Amino acid sequence: MNWLRRVMYGRYGTDSLNYALIAVYFVLYLLSSLLRSHLMSLLSTVCLILAFYRMFSRQIDRRQAENARFLDAVQPIVRWYNVNKCRRRDRDHAYFRCPNCGQQLRVPKGKGKISITCRNCGASFEEKT
Numbered sequence: 001m002n003w004l005r006r007v008m009y010g011r012y013g014t015d016s017l018n019y020a021l022i023a024v025y026f027v028l029y030l031l032s033s034l035l036r037s038h039l040m041s042l043l044s045t046v047c048l049i050l051a052f053y054r055m056f057s058r059q060i061d062r063r064q065a066e067n068a069r070f071l072d073a074v075q076p077i078v079r080w081y082n083v084n085k086c087r088r089r090d091r092d093h094a095y096f097r098c099p100n101c102g103q104q105l106r107v108p109k110g111k112g113k114i115s116i117t118c119r120n121c122g123a124s125f126e127e128k129t
């Protein structure tokens, strides 16, 4: 493994963007073989080449900036996924959005029709839980 350490010395290595590129590569590769699409095959190869280029790049600052932009771009999606995962696991509460300000509100389930007061703006509305 010393040879690998020597090869990778001063190079960027891998990050979240590279993992995403490799995942996209696998998805496109599978789709291209299922659909027999040359365009998807080409796109998957481009993703893989880009991932390897980033991995062996010596321009670490640029690669880190690319990764930061990527993480900023996917953060809303990751947050939405995590919020929904928590909601699915939380069977004791119902979730509503305030009609006035859009704030997420969590109330206990199984209480019938209740009045919900938004903690953010103070608006009150009735919902069935």
Ligand SMILES: [Zn+2]
Binding pocket: 098, 099, 100, 101, 102, 103, 118, 119, 120, 121, 122, 123
């Ligand atoms: Zn509100």
